[in-house]
Amino acid sequence: MAQINQFASLDRVDSVAVITLDNPPVNALSAGLRTGLMEAFRQAKADPANKAIVLICNGRTFIAGADISEFGKPPQGPGLSDLFGAIEGGSIPVVAAIHGTALGGGLEVALACHYRVASPSARFGLPEVKLGLLPGAGGTQRLPRLVGIEKAMAMITTGDMIGAKEALDSGLIDEIETGDLRQGAIAFAEKMAAKGGPHPLVRDRNDKMIAARANPGVFDEFRKAHGRRWRGQMAPNHIMKCLEAAVNLPFDQGIAEERRLFQELVNSDQSKAQRYFFFAEREAAKIPGLSPDAKPVDIKTVAIIGAGTMGGGITMNFANVGIPVTLIEQDQKNLDRGLGVIRRNYENTASRGGLTADDIEKRMALIKPSLKLEDVAGADLIIEAVYENMGLKKEIFTKLDKFAKKGAILGTNTSALNIDEIAAVTSRPDAVIGLHFFSPANVMRLLEIVRAAKTADWVVATSMAVARKINKVAALVGVCDGFVGNRIMRARGLQSERLLIEGALPQQIDKVLTEFGFPMGPYAVTDMGGGIELGWRRRQETGAKNFIGDSLAERGRFGQKAGKGFYHYEPGSRAPLPDPEVEEIIKEASRREGIERRPIPDQEIFERLVYPMINEAAKILDERMALRASDIDVIWVYGYGWPLWRGGPMFYADLVGLKKIRDRMLELQKLYGDVFKPAPLIERLVAEGKGFADYKAAA
Ligand SMILES: NC(=O)c1ccc[n+]([C@@H]2O[C@H](COP(=O)([O-])OP(=O)(O)OC[C@H]3O[C@@H](n4cnc5c(N)ncnc54)[C@H](O)[C@@H]3O)[C@@H](O)[C@H]2O)c1
Structure with missing residues (x-):
């Protein structure tokens, strides 16, 4: 040879x-x-x-x-x-x-x-x-x-x-x-x-x-x-x-x-973005600074509390990879409903040829229904997915502390509650972590893993390993309002509402973002997910008001399932159609604020939606709520429909040039206030002639 x-x-x-x-x-x-x-x-x-x-x-x-x-x-x-x-x-x-x-x-x-x-x-x-x-x-x-x-x-x-x-x-x-x-x-x-x-x-x-x-x-x-x-x-x-x-x-x-x-x-920006993203995704799996002894432990059994929208989807993720799940509900009715939804989801997949009848039975057999919280006792990992209510979550975690075995991980799927506060009711806050799945949890690839103040390194390492095992793309984030993904989305949402009141309509805002490459615009997404009703119910609890949201809800415009929301839907169709009633509500909102509506150019709409996102992301980085800029891109591509071929908001900002964005934000700040005040990190990077790609958190 x-x-x-x-x-x-x-x-x-x-x-x-x-x-x-x-x-x-x-x-x-x-x-x-x-x-x-x-x-x-x-x-x-x-x-x-x-x-x-x-x-x-x-x-x-x-x-x-x-x-x-x-x-x-x-x-x-x-x-x-x-x-x-x-x-x-x-x-x-x-x-x-x-x-x-x-x-x-x-x-x-x-x-x-x-x-x-x-x-x-x-x-x-x-x-x-x-x-x-x-x-x-x-x-x-x-x-x-x-x-x-x-x-x-x-x-x-x-x-x-x-x-x-x-x-x-x-x-x-x-x-x-x-x-x-x-x-x-x-x-x-x-x-x-x-x-x-x-x-x-x-x-x-x-x-x-x-x-x-x-x-x-x-x-x-x-x-x-x-x-x-x-x-x-x-x-x-x-x-x-x-x-x-x-x-x-x-x-x-x-x-x-x-x-x-x-x-x-x-040589195209699109392929550059996609190659960048390929590495960004792999980078997100690496967590620097974990103690070398923090080895992931093997998760053999899981318990999920709450068989609602999220709990059901999360359960499927584990059953899909052969991990037994105890699914715990508060009453038989909710348990039966939750199990029924899981079975129907599997049957839908089977009807498209993705599963055999035998697969369905095998997966269902891995799910053990229960009405007793004590049944968490055997689980290596527990994920709570009950209603978003601090009192209820504290009650559950107090009990989990009693029933969970030593060495179990106590996860919560909360979207917005303070996980440090939840952890504090237990005698083992080091075992508590946020596992923020996205809806539908059996489909969406993103998992925000939320490290709380006292979360132990092995709990972080194990959660990252679990994410891989169930085929999710995980990004590690910190405890702050909305964590990373939703916090950035809120920044966009606030401007979006101002744009409606100043003269835009939902269809124009959605069009600007779908033309950029999002699969759907935010208003079509809200209609699909039932966001009008959710927001309205939350405001009823807190006493807050939102003229447009409340007016839509009061007219039964709860979104696609009601046949009307920000758009009108013909029976049996999911195609969003502009609706004069919605336009009237929005115009009334402008009148109430004494604002004379004006045509707003698409370019202004785009900048006012996206630049606050970039600004918020810069604050998130400075606060160390994300490990790196590219993790934010991973979150927005996998969780929020940012087009992959545009790399994510941070990659996009670098492509446009941070200085250009900063200068435009200063102009917008004069017109629309301090939400456009460039974040200190943006100012620092611009002063150094750098972009987010060069950003490294100080050790
Ligand atoms: N829906 C989303 O898009 C979404 C996304 C991410 C995170 N979350 C979070 O996930 C959690 C669950 O949300 P959801 O949309 O699945 O709510 P949901 O209302 O669909 O389900 C909650 C379930 O918890 C059950 N439950 C309530 N109290 C219980 C108890 N004491 N013991 C056992 N079960 C109990 C309810 O019966 C219900 O079936 C919330 O914290 C929410 O903020 C929701």
């Missing part, structure tokens, strides 16, 4: 050259690996004794993608197109032997080979779209030649992976090897060599492209079906252009088009 370099070696078995790659952990296509691979192909092809070549990887996977740390840096080593020239040149067949995941550039390498053999558990995908990119090494041109245009559109615009069976059925691979992959691939290579050439290259297989030309409408149909989801995003639209080129242009011209469109994406 010849070692070519650190990453590649060359071996011969009978008449088959075997190139083995080894670049743990995922055999990323780094410059060193490309150099070794290219040299291995050169040597293998130079030896006339070799009748075929097998390319295989050591470790847990085939090449699982590009080395994304190389993006945006000057290129080093051979490019992929040179490498593919080396793979495709000559007449002997090249067989890729694939196990694990062939992803991105890795799958593109496999596509440059003549044949592909894979383990039954192998998976295949071109996930570049998830980073705002497209497969830029021929993936958009070669994949459709093997699998056809429809399958290629589905795979490349979603970035989702397919399994070996689907890959075989669609023509992506030639054989599934159920035994030893290396031996199987060598045998396959010998068979192909014996059969004799020519061995067509994927680039020359045009039959599926010619067939696609007969149905030119296929692209528009696909765009029509998915265009709403792609709104504002460059990558999926560029991918479609590449696929059209695959069908309509000769291969080399298609490659040139792919190259051009890839360059546009790589």
Whole structure:
């Protein structure tokens, strides 16, 4: 065996050259690996004794993608197109032997080979779209030649992976090897060599492209079906252009088009935002400064108190991953209702093909209903999700302190109550933590983990581990009013209401934000979630008033479920329609304040909604309520619909430039008051010529 370099070696078995790659952990296509691979192909092809070549990887996977740390840096080593020239040149067949995941550039390498053999558990995908990119090494041109245009559109615009069976059925691979992959691939290579050439290259297989030309409408149909989801995003639209080129242009011209469109994406703010976010999400999982002894403990059983909107969804998260849950309610009626909702949710998923009847029963069997708080006794983790009422929560935590076993974590799902105050009624405030799930809790990925004053490090570490286990994206935050996400949302909400009173309407405000990329505007969201009623009931308890909210509630405008809220809804439809009654209420609100309504430009609406968010976020950072600016972006993308391809509010602020934002805020401050007074952190960063990305909390 010849070692070519650190990453590649060359071996011969009978008449088959075997190139083995080894670049743990995922055999990323780094410059060193490309150099070794290219040299291995050169040597293998130079030896006339070799009748075929097998390319295989050591470790847990085939090449699982590009080395994304190389993006945006000057290129080093051979490019992929040179490498593919080396793979495709000559007449002997090249067989890729694939196990694990062939992803991105890795799958593109496999596509440059003549044949592909894979383990039954192998998976295949071109996930570049998830980073705002497209497969830029021929993936958009070669994949459709093997699998056809429809399958290629589905795979490349979603970035989702397919399994070996689907890959075989669609023509992506030639054989599934159920035994030893290396031996199987060598045998396959010998068979192909014996059969004799020519061995067509994927680039020359045009039959599926010619067939696609007969149905030119296929692209528009696909765009029509998915265009709403792609709104504002460059990558999926560029991918479609590449696929059209695959069908309509000769291969080399298609490659040139792919190259051009890839360059546009790589330099775009959208892809920069998505690559930034990829790292932001991973960073959020790291908690600096935890004591090294603070090891996460294993959570084997969970108890949830309250089977309402949140408790039910939280319960599902645990049952979904096989963790038994005791679900405790105050009375049989609420317990039955809660269990019924959980079952219906599972049945809905099953009806869409996501679960089998057996799965539903298994998950339901993991949920043990109870009416006794004492039943928390066996749980390693307890999550309270009863009504948002301090007296009630204190009562529950006093009892939990009595019933919970030593070493249990006492979590609360409160949205706004002071967790230090809740912790103080127990004899073990170090075990108390906020676990702030978002509604619907079985769907929303975000979990704000709220560290209270006395929360122990192991409780934080365990909560972060639990979040991962139940497939949530967690961010650690501190105790303050609204924590991080809702506190920033309130800053936006206050301005939004001022804008209504000065002259805007809900539909204009929603439009400004959906055009920016939010999936829905705040008023449509309020109608969907029942926020008008919630706010109204809360104000009735506190005696507070809000003319617009109260007027809507008094007219029974409780949102979508009532057929009317900030909008009007036709029976059976969720489409929000502007409503003259709402306009009248808003105008009356302006009259009552003596304000003459004026048309407000979209740009002003946008700045007045978003700049207070950025300002509030800066205060949150200065108060150490979030660990880093990028955590705030993770919270807003996963919890509040900030478009991922815009990176989050902090990334956005840096992109616009903090100085520009600060200067505009000073103008707005003169007009609309101190909510626009730039936060001290913004002033400091501007003075230093820095952005949020440079911000590091003082140790
Ligand atoms: N709804 C949301 O969007 C949302 C989001 C995040 C956090 N939260 C918070 O989650 C908590 C629960 O909210 P929700 O929307 O699920 O409320 P909900 O009214 O839907 O459910 C509360 C449940 O708690 C039960 N309950 C009340 N007292 C109890 C007791 N003593 N013992 C056992 N069960 C009892 C009730 O019967 C009810 O089923 C609140 O603290 C809320 O602020 C809500």
